[in-house]
Amino acid sequence: MSTPLAEGPAGPAPDSAVPHLGDPGDLANPFSYARAAELDRVEGFPDEACRDLDRLGVPAHYVPVEHGGVLQGYDRLVSVVRRLARRDLTLAVAHVKTFLGAVCVWTAGEKEQRAALAARVLRGEPVAWALTEPEHGSDLFASGTVAEPGPGGYLLTGRKWPVNNATRSGLVCVLARTDPEGGPRGFSFLLVDKAALPSASFAHLPKVRTHGIRGADISGIAFERAPVPAAALVGRSGNGIDTVLRALLLTRTVSTGLSLGAADQALALTGGFVREGVAAGRPLLEMGRNRRILGRAHAARLAAESVVELAARGLHVLPGEAAVSAAVAKSFVPTAVDRLIADCADIMGARGFLTEHYEHGRFQKLQRDHRIVGIFDGNTFVNQHSLIRQFPVLARHRASGRSAGLAPLADLAETVPPLEPDRLSLVAHRGCSLVGGAADLAEQVAAAPAPPALAAAARRFGEQCERVHERIARTDPAAAKSPPAQAFVLASDYEACFAGAAALALWLHGHRREARGPQAHLWQGGLWTEAVLTYVGELLEQRDAVRTSAFDRLAAAVEGSAGGTLPSLIGDDAEGGRR
Template identity: 45%
Template sequence: MTTTADLEGLLATHEDDVLAPDALVGLDDREEFPDGAVRLLDEAGLPAHYVLTPDGDFSRTVRLLRAVARRDLTVAIAHGKTFLGAAPVWVAGTPHQAARLAERIRAGEAVCLGLTERDHGADLLASEFAAVAHTDVDAADVTGTGSANGHGDGSGGWRLTGEKWLINNATRSTLACVLARTDRTGGGRGFSLFLVDKRQLPEGSWRNLPKVRTHGIRGADISGFALDGAPVPADALIGGQGDGIPVVLKTLQLTRIACTALSLGAADHALGLARDFATGRELYGRRLADVPHVRRILGRTAAAALTVEAVSALSARSVHTLPGELSAISALTKAYVPTLTQETLTSLGELLGVRGFLTSPPGGGFAKLERDHRICAIFDGSTVVNRAALLNQMPRLTRQLSRRTDAEGLRAAADLTAPLPPFDPDRLTMLSVTGCSAVQALPDMATRIRDQGPPQAALLINRLLAELASFERESADFIPVAGGLPSTAFGLAEAYERAYAAAACLLLWLENPPLRTGRLGSDGLWLRACLTVLLGEEPSDGSHGTDNAPSAVLDTLADVVLTTPATEFTLWGAAS
C-alpha cells in the first residue's frame, strides 16, 4: 500500500511537469481534464486506498488525498470521486460485490455517484430516475400498465430509466452507483441503489450528457448521463430493495469526513503561498513577515488550519472506533471544516492583496485555489444541510452531555499512532443513540489539562468550560420543529461544532506525547493558539500585555509557520 511519505515524494518529483502550477492553471483556463496527473496517481497505487476493507485505514485515505489536494484541488476532486462512488458498496454491498468492485478500482477504473437530478437537486425523495423489475416490464408488455411500483422482486434483473445530472466523473467513469425510485409512491423506502457497469449496457440505452461549465474546478468532469430502459442484472442492487435512502445517508457519514482532506490540502497550499509571499516581500524597507498585522493574520490562519486538522483526524479515525456516533460526527465535521477553511483562505487572500487575484506568478495560483475550494462546502450536503441534520439530533445530544462516554473508542480515535479496529459497516446508525463522546468528555478533559497541562492554558480552559455551560443552558429547551428550523437555531449547531473542535484539540494533546514537544508543542503553543481562535481573541481575563495574550500566542505561532515547510506544518505528521 502507498504510504503518505511515498506519495509526497512522488508528487514532489512531478512538480515540474504534470503537477507544475503553470500547467495546472493552463488546464483550468482551457477547462481540460488533468489526465496526466490522474494517470500519475493511478500508477502510484492511490486507487487501492479507495477500497475500504475491514482491515483498512480510512484515516490514511484522508491523509493521502490531502497530499494531492495540497497540489491541486481539481486533481484531488477528480481522482478522489471514486471513493465517493464506491462507498455505498463498502457500506451495504455483499462480500462478492465488494471484492469485484475492489478489483476494478485497484485496476484504475473510475466510479461515480449518481444522486442529483436536474429538476430536483439534492432533494433525493423527489428523484424521478426509476428502476423497474423485469417482472414488471414483462407485465407492461402484456397489459401496458407496468410501472416502478416495487411489485417485482428484481430477481430477473432491472431496467433503469432517467437522468442524473451535475455528477462528478459522470462521463469518464466506467461504473456508476445510482439512486433509483423502485416504488412509484416514493417515500423513505421507495428508492434503491444500483451499481451500473456502463460497458455491459446495450448500445443506445446509455448516453452521456455534456460537461457543465463551473466557476471552480473547471477542468473536472462535471456532467451527467441518461438511461433509457438500460438492463442491469439482479446483483447490481446494493443492499435490499427500498434500502437506497438509508444506505445513502450512512454512506454520507463516510464521504463527508473524506471531504475534509480537500480542505486540509487547500489550507496547506494557501499557508505555503502566504509564507513565501511574506518572507520574500519588502514594504518600505521592512520585510512583510515582520509587520505585526501580517504576523497576526499568519498566526490566526495557522491556528485555524491546525484546528480543522485536529477535527479531521479525530473524525476520520472515529470511522473505525465510534461508528455508531458518525451520524452526528460527520455532519458537524462537514459543516465546520470547509467553513473555517474558507474563512482562512479569505484572510490569506487579504494578506496577499492584489497578487491573490492573479492566475499566474507572482500570485502562485491562489485565485484558483480559493475559487476551487468554495465547492467543498457544498459537496455531500451544504453547510446548512449538515447543520440542520445536527440540529435534528440536538435534543438527544444535549441530554447526553452529562452521560457516559465511549472512553475506549475515544482514546483509540485520538491516539494517532494506535492501531485501528476493523471498519464495521453494520455499526453505522441513522441516529447516534450515545450522543457524541468527544463533546461529552470535554469537561473531564478540560479539568485534566487545567490541572496537569501547560499553566498558560488554564485561563483558556476556564473560558472553554464557561462556553460549554452556556451552550448547555441555551440548548436545554430546544426542540426541532416540522416545516423548518429558525435561523437562530443554527447558532446552537455552530456552538456544538466549536465544542467538538475544542474536544478534538484537547484529546490529541492528551493522547499524543509527541504533540507536547518541539516548537509547536512547547508550552502548549499549538493547543493555546487553537483554543484562542475557537474562543475569540478578546478575553476579559487580564492576559493582555503578557506572554499569554492572544496576540503573543499567535505571533509565536507565526514564527513557526514562517520557518516550516507546508508539508511539515501538521499535527498528524508530528505525532507519527
C-alpha cells in the same frame, strides 16, 4: 508522455504510503503547478496526472484491505486526499470521486459484488456516484429516476445531473426509485456498467462549466429503459436511502481532507509571499497585522485538522456517534478553510488575483476550487440541520466524565480497529462523547502540569462549552423540523466546541510523546492547543474579548521552524506538506 515521479512504486501502494508527487516546479511533471494552471485555463481534465496516480497505486487506498486494497483506517485515507489536494484540488476531486462512487458497495454490497468492483477500481477504472437530478437537486426522496422490473433485472429510466465523472466513468452507482410510491423504502442502488448497456439506452449530458475545479468532469447521464441485470442491485431492494445516509457519514468525513489540502496550499503560498515581500521598506513578515492574521490562520488550520482527525478515527472507534462527528466535520472544516483562505487573500493582495504572474496564479485558482467542498455531499445548511435534529439527544447526554474513554480516539499512536459499517448510526443516540466531555477535558488539562496560559484557556473554553450546552437544553425540540435562524448559530457554536474539545483530547493524549518529536516547538508549552482554543474562543465570543497573543506566538514559532514549514499534528503531514 508521463515523467517518472520522484518517489512511489508502481502498483498498489503500501498501507503507510501517501503518494509523493514529485517536484512541482518541474515542467515535465504532470503534477506540476504550471500544468495544473494550464489545464485550469483551458478547462482541461487532468488525464495524464490521473493515469500516473493509477500507476502509483493510489486507487488501492479507495479499496478495503479485505478486497485487495489498503484501506483500513479512514484517517489514512484522509491523509491521501489531503496530499492530492495540497498539490491540486481539481486533480483530487477528479480522482478521489471513485471512492465516493464505490462506497455504497463497500458498505452494503454482497461479497461477490464487492470483490468484482474492487478488481476494477484497482485497475484504475473511475466510478461515479449518481444521486442528484436536474429537476430535484439533492432531494433524494423526490428522485425521478425509475428502475422498473425488466427481463432479468431492471429497466432504468431517468437523468442524473450534475455528477462528477459521469462521462469518464465506466461504472455508475445510481440511486433509483424501485417503488412507485417512493418513501423511505422506495429507492435502491444499482451499480451500472456502461459498457454492458445498448448504446441507444443511455447518453452523456454535456460537461457543465464551473467557477472552480474547471477541468473536472462535472456532467451527467440520461437513461432510457436501459437494461440492468438483477446482480447490479446493491444490497437489499428498497434500502437505498438508508445506504446513502450511512455512506455519507464516510464521504463527508473523507472529503474534509480536500479542505486540509487547500489550507496547506493557502498558508504555504502566503507564508512564502510574506517572507519574500517588502512594503514601505519593511519585510511583510515583520508587520504586526500580517503576523496576527497568519497566526490566526495557522490556528484555524490546526483546529480543522483536530476535527478531521478525530472524526475520521471516530468512524472506527465511536461509530454510534458518526452522525454528529461527520456533520460537524463537513460543516466546520470547509467553512473554517474558506475563511482562512479569505484571510490569506487579505495579505496576498493583488498577487492573490493574478492568473499568471505569481506562482502560476495558484492562489486565485485555489480560492475558486475550494468553494465546491462546502457544497457537495451535503452543504453547510444540510449538515447543520442534521446536527440541529440531534439537539434533543445531545441535551440528554451531556453528563461530565465522558472523557474517560477517549484514549482510543485521541491517542494517535494507537491504530484504529477495523470499520464496522453496520454499527454506523444515523442518530447519535448516546450523544457525543467528545463535546459531552469537553468540560471534563478542560479540567484535566487545567489540573495537569500544563503551562499557565494553556490552563487558563482550557478553563475559559470549558465554561464556554457549558453555556452552549445550556442553550441546547433550552431549545424547543419541535423546532428541529423547521429550525429558526438562531438554531444554526447554535449549531456553529457546537461545532466550535467540538473543535476545542478535539484539540484538548489530542494534547492530553499526545503531549508527553510529541514534546520530544519533530513538532516539539509547538507541543512544549502547549502553544498550538492554546492557539486553537483562542481561535475557538473567537468563534464563541466577540473577538475583542479574547486574548489573541497566542496567534502572534504561533506565527513566530512557525516562521522560526525550518523554512517556515507548516505545523501539523498528524503522521505524514507533520513535515508541513510544502508540496
